[in-house]
């Protein structure tokens with residue numbers, strides 16, 4: 001099967017193409033966030049202007065034409081409404097034009113599944129860390145096959161926290177990478193640390209560290225903020241790893257690109273005899289390939305949706321998405 | 327020293343101190359986080375656990391006798407009994423367990439991990455142990471979660487006996503039970519604990 005996946009839930013418009021699980025293309029264009037944050041309508045307009053160009057690039061990279069596609073998938077949610085609309089509309093247009101089946105994909109499931117797929121894991125515990133979300137999940141076959149949320153943030157995602165802080169410090173808010181660089185050589189100062197079982201909260205930490213700007217060295221604040229946030233995530237993850245007795249651990253989502261976070265998780269996995277899986281950074285950031293991978297599995301299982309029913313859902317939770325199986 | 331339990335956070339040992347057998351609960355160092363954070367977290371949680379144990383004791387419920395506390399360890403008296411999850415207990419014990427939780431909640435103690443794996447049955451009665459996730463709070467939500475956790479671990483009639491006891495002693499038990507119903511309706515909330 002040859003399937004295209006379209007991702008547009010936030011600032012990235014991504015198009016991926018897979019054939020039987022092999023990724024043939026993963027192209028994207030990214031809206032520059034700048035210092036004002038994301039204005040959804042503006043980002044959406046950016047996406048609509050770039051949609052066909054990015055699709056074209058993906059097709060050339062895969063060395064195929066539109067007419068070769070057997071199916072298409074798009075991100076149904078969660079994400080920003082305006083942005084999701086652009087991806088859904090593009091996918092529906094292609095599906096209608098080519099008369100191919102279409103699958104609406106959960107964004108979080110996309111993130112988890114691409115890492116699981118590329119690292120060859122069977123049943124990992126997943127730490128999903130992105131801008132809007134931070135969750136610990138594990139597959140469960142209870143009422144229906146889905147990712148069960150074992151723990152999650154009570155308030156904001158770790159990525160949004162790092163970005164909000166970065167903007168305040170006038171750094172480039174790029175999913176924590178600027179905070180990571182600034183943290184080099186920093187020294188620790190005490191910060192609020194909030195973990196409750198397998199859940200955690202970031203607003204206290206954010207408020208505190210923003211107040212420190214100008215009163216302490218930038219590198220010290222960045223270092224302490226990053227170490228504290230990641231320690232919290234790791235503590236909750238370790239508890240979940242023991243609870244579920246998992247022998248595989250993966251990290252996914254935009255913040256998974258951070259090498260310090262990877263290092264800490266790898267150390268936890270090692271201590272408990274679990275395999276640790278992480279992938280090339282382009283697959284941690286929002287991308288179309290992850291949507292294509294999941295869509296292909298769904299379509300192979302006959303989980304396509306009629307075009308008229310293909311909507312978006314801004315608050316589509318991972319634990320309400322039915323999985324297509326291995 | 328003989329290790330008797332190892333959880334995500336702590337190791338529990340049996341040791342002999344001045345001729346007495348005591349229990350030592352030590353929070354392990356975590357290599358993944360920097361030492362400054364690790365020491366801080368372990369020390370403050372150890373302090374909180376000991377403080378809540380003391381408060382539970384003075385509120386009138388049975389907990390292990392606190393012997394000493396150092397940076398990362400709590401030394402306490404050995405409870406000579408079995409975990410409730412492994413013991414065969416009589417009907418009235420469930421009511422008594424409910425009353426114990428009511429008394430704790432009256433003192434604004436939330437246990438955080440209130441399951442039969444953290445209750446010990448001894449000759450002189452029921453002991454509450456493992457205040458590792460506990461805290462001082464007036465929050466009905468947190469108190470309701472204590473009830474919910476026990477509900478998930480008990481059978482239907484056992485739970486009813488338990489609730490009889492709880493409403494008997496708990497001053498705000500009505501409001502808390504209302505909150506529990508809400509939580510269950512929300513449905514999304516999952517009990518997440520190591521037991």
Ligand SMILES: Nc1ncnc2c1ncn2[C@@H]1O[C@H](COP(=O)(O)OP(=O)(O)O)[C@@H](O)[C@H]1O
Pocket residue numbers: 330331332333334336337338349351390402403404405406409443444455456457458521
């Ligand atoms: N005071 C005590 N007397 C006897 N056994 C105890 C005592 N405290 C703990 N234990 C034993 O150690 C185990 C683990 O202790 P606990 O405080 O529950 O730590 P954890 O956080 O690892 O669950 C208990 O299940 C119980 O068997």
Ligand SMILES: [Mg+2]
Pocket residue numbers: 443444456521
């Ligand atoms: Mg315990």
